Amino acid sequence: MATQKLYAGAKLREMRTRLALTQKDFAAKLGVSLPYLNQMENNNRPVSTTVVLALAQEFGMDVTELSTGDSERLVSDMREALADPVFADTMPPVADLRLTASNAPALARAFIELHRSYRQTHERLASLDEALGREDARNQNSPWDEVRDFFHYCDNYIDAVDRAAENCASRASTAQDIRATALAQLTERGVVVALTDMSPLRQFDAERKILRLSTRATPQTQVFQLLLQLALLTQDKLLEATLDLARFHSDAARAIAKIGLANYFAGAALMPYGAFLATAQECRHDLERLSLQFGASIEQVAHRLSTMQRPGAKGIPFFFVRVDQAGTITKRHSATRLQFARFGGACPLWNVHQAFETPGRFLRQLAETPDGVRYISLARDVSKPGGSYGAPVRRYAISLGCEVRHAGSLVYADTLDVSNAGTFEPIGISCRICERKTCHQRSVPPLERQLTIDENERGVLPYQVS
Incomplete structure (x- = not known):
């Protein structure tokens, strides 16, 4: 040899x-x-x-x-960057990329960093929506936005917290035993868990060590809140160390992030990384089967799928988003190139809005963004009852999707004609940064584009985009 x-x-x-x-x-x-x-x-x-x-x-x-394989990693990263539609048909031969990686690695890293900055700048254009949509807008992000950006730029994957949650879940013999495992660990620390008819989902009396959970919550929510409280009690040092590294600009942002990390721990313990990834791949990411297997809600499953970005064991890069009935995005994460409007509503052509019209059903959509990337998008409504007659019902719609090249790994892609360009619907991010000139659903003109207005002619829009 x-x-x-x-x-x-x-x-x-x-x-x-x-x-x-x-x-x-x-x-x-x-x-x-x-x-x-x-x-x-x-x-x-x-x-x-x-x-x-x-x-x-x-x-x-x-x-x-x-x-050490640095050259091959650089080649892989350059190929991924060059797949961006901004480069169109200019993909160099692999041999040229290997020469660059081995002879000029600093130049290769600079190119990769430049492309990363370009993508982040393109995404941050969406933040102009805030300045245009609010009179009291400030340049500095709110604490909530700062925390949201923290998770986004971590690829929504926090390795140390994820592994700690997986270790916690390893004490349960089956996925269904996680509730008993959480209760046992809380009991070991002298915490008494009581189910009561109250409106808060969770209430912890630190002095008396009594954890009260609402009987109005679903079983999945009760387990999630148990695990969240367990994270706050047993993983405080880990959570605080993670917060120290993040260097938030305000105490409010740090406090919000700590709850976010505890939520992350709860989801990762309910759906431990290795077991969840293996099951997801085996069932081709069937959300209902995953929900039954791990005792989680459809929304929890969809959100967890968007976090499967562990180095060396990555799952499919998904985007996940939740919108309210007004179309405002209340949760967002993307491990794909697709980015969401940071302020205001999402594109009205996206199937996530139609989910409210068809409760209890999964809607499928093949979509193409202005940059030429094609996706398969799954949408469904999720209702959160108040737990009693007359209590308000919170209604949302969620969407989970990925680039169409992963369609073979999704049960939801079966029977869809992903090879036919005509089946992909044109969607955007936000009207203000969407470059499509003839969209019949455009609400406002695109930024930095000149408009032509003819008083003697009226089309779908009262202006033409130059």
Whole structure:
């Protein structure tokens, strides 16, 4: 079997620069000629065994660093960035990407960072909605927005908290035993759990160590609140350490984030990462089967699916969103390129709004955003009763989706014609940043676009977008 040749020119150059040696001096210490070193640094020749030994003996270098796989990771990251429709048909050959990754890794990382900044800037354009839609708008984010951004830029995955929750859930023999496991752990700490007819879902008397849960809540909500309280009591140091790293700008944001982390722990304990990911893949992400398997609500399952971004064991990158009947987004997360309007309503052409008209049913939609990316979107209404006659019912609609290239892993994609471009509906993010010129549902003109207004002509819109 042939031995794979080792090309590590960039690492040789980095080491020589770090040691402040000229090529001539470095070649002498390695016991090779100057031209030979030059060829190795430019990846025209592989690193020889003699040089590997010299690096270890002369400089104490861990030679495994020469083949850590950085180049392949850079190639993968560049290919992902270049798949952005902004580059259209300019995808370079893989051979060129490999040359860049091995010969100019700093340039490759700079390109990847530049693209990441571009995507974030594009998304932040949506924040202009706030300044245009509110008279009292301020430049500084509210504490709520700051926390929302924290989870968003963590890919909605908090590794330490997720693993702690998974460890907690490992004490339960089955997914259905998590309630008993949580009760047992609370009892170990002297906490008494009482079910009472009250309006708050959860109420904890820290002095008397009494946890009261509402009998008006669903069983899934009761278990979730048990796990949330367990997180606050047993994982305080972990939560506080995570908050320290986040460096929030206000005490209010920190307090909101702590509840968010406790909620994260509860969801991750109810649906532990490894078991949940395996079951989701086996049932092709059937939300109803996952709901029954893990004793969670449909909304909890959909939200959990959007957090499956553990390094080395990632699930499908999903987006997840919840809207109220006015179309205002109340929860949002995207592990995909799709970003949501940060303020105001979502695109009216999106099927999430139709879910209110068909309660209890899953709606499927093939959609294409202005950047040319195609998605499969699943929408359903979720109602949250007040628990008694006359109590108000909170109604929302949720949407879960991913890029259409993952359609084969979704049971909901069966019978959909994903190969036909005509089946994809055009949707946007927010009218103010949507570039579509002829959308019949446009509510306001796009930002930074000139308008043409003809008093003698009226189309669907009272203006034309230049």
